[in-house]
Amino acid sequence: MPVNAEVEPSDTDTDAPVDALPVNEVFHSLQGEGKLAGVPSTFVRTSGCNLRCWFCDSYHTSWEPTHGWESVDSLVERVDEHGGEHVVVTGGEPMLHDPVVELLAALSGRGYHTTVETNGTIYRDTHVDLASISPKLASSTPTEARPPAGGDAAVGSWAERHEADRLQYDTLAALVESYAFQLKFVVTGREDLAEVEALLAELRGVTSATIRDSDVLLMPEGATREALAETCDLTAELALEHGYRYTPRLHVDLWNDAPGT
Numbered sequence: 001m002p003v004n005a006e007v008e009p010s011d012t013d014t015d016a017p018v019d020a021l022p023v024n025e026v027f028h029s030l031q032g033e034g035k036l037a038g039v040p041s042t043f044v045r046t047s048g049c050n051l052r053c054w055f056c057d058s059y060h061t062s063w064e065p066t067h068g069w070e071s072v073d074s075l076v077e078r079v080d081e082h083g084g085e086h087v088v089v090t091g092g093e094p095m096l097h098d099p100v101v102e103l104l105a106a107l108s109g110r111g112y113h114t115t116v117e118t119n120g121t122i123y124r125d126t127h128v129d130l131a132s133i134s135p136k137l138a139s140s141t142p143t144e145a146r147p148p149a150g151g152d153a154a155v156g157s158w159a160e161r162h163e164a165d166r167l168q169y170d171t172l173a174a175l176v177e178s179y180a181f182q183l184k185f186v187v188t189g190r191e192d193l194a195e196v197e198a199l200l201a202e203l204r205g206v207t208s209a210t211i212r213d214s215d216v217l218l219m220p221e222g223a224t225r226e227a228l229a230e231t232c233d234l235t236a237e238l239a240l241e242h243g244y245r246y247t248p249r250l251h252v253d254l255w256n257d258a259p260g261t
């Protein structure tokens, strides 16, 4: 059961087929972010999210979700066709969907290393080799003055909903206690670091897991090379100042976040 079981699979069809996931894309690329940056990986991108970051680089899984329904068996077959050792399950928010549990168990059973990219608001008891947790800071909250960057969807009630739901310490604690993890924060400005520090102090206070500074990654905000160029120098400076790790966004550097990368 998810820790916060009241989360609804918002923005996904209500007539979801059993054992199927709403899938936006499956592709093979280099892991662009985090401790495994540079590792060839097959990505399964589910659609639908319980949050709405203004900067979301996957607009068609959050603000205007699109997907086809695909069974776990069919997804495993498609992953097998790409080959390799590493699979990244991402979204949208992949932990929203019940069949993600079976998908991760099946991938693990076939010997894949699994990374789950998650916003850290929903816990699932399943097989995860690396929980790549990206808790959302106040600077991610959409407002009328800061609407979604990837399209013209209306902010509407999402300002309040995102703000209310973005941090769930019981869920973050369950994730870091259950799985090998990284905590990956999107940095938009210097002011974000006070919130990172406060969040880590709170989380370290409520969990028995050890959170090393080297498990904390600062990632510059930017869905394009131009946007990244504005934030990467400051993010590197902040990583050095605070003793945290810097993570690049290799897929943006290499391919400008083109579809399928």
Ligand SMILES: C[S@@+](CC[C@H](N)C(=O)[O-])C[C@H]1O[C@@H](n2cnc3c(N)ncnc32)[C@H](O)[C@@H]1O
Pocket: 049, 055, 056, 057, 058, 090, 091, 092, 093, 094, 117, 118, 119, 120, 132, 133, 134, 184, 186, 219, 220, 221, 222, 223
């Ligand atoms: C699209 S999200 C999907 C997984 C999950 N919903 C989450 O937010 O962690 C994948 C990763 O991209 C990051 N991300 C999204 N938009 C970004 C942007 N404009 N700049 C930098 N990172 C971004 C998220 O923080 C997360 O680490």
Ligand SMILES: Nc1nc2[nH]cc(C(=O)O)c2c(=O)[nH]1
Pocket: 029, 030, 031, 032, 033, 043, 058, 088, 090, 091, 117, 251, 261
């Ligand atoms: N190459 C590449 N690496 C990634 N790492 C995390 C991604 C994501 O969207 O979750 C991502 C992505 O979209 N592409």
Ligand code: SF4
Pocket: 049, 050, 051, 052, 053, 055, 056, 057, 058, 061, 062, 091, 092, 093, 119, 136
């Ligand atoms: S939580 Fe992830 S998928 Fe959802 S809006 Fe934010 S970045 Fe996009």
Ligand SMILES: [Mg+2]
Pocket: 057, 058
């Ligand atoms: Mg991405």
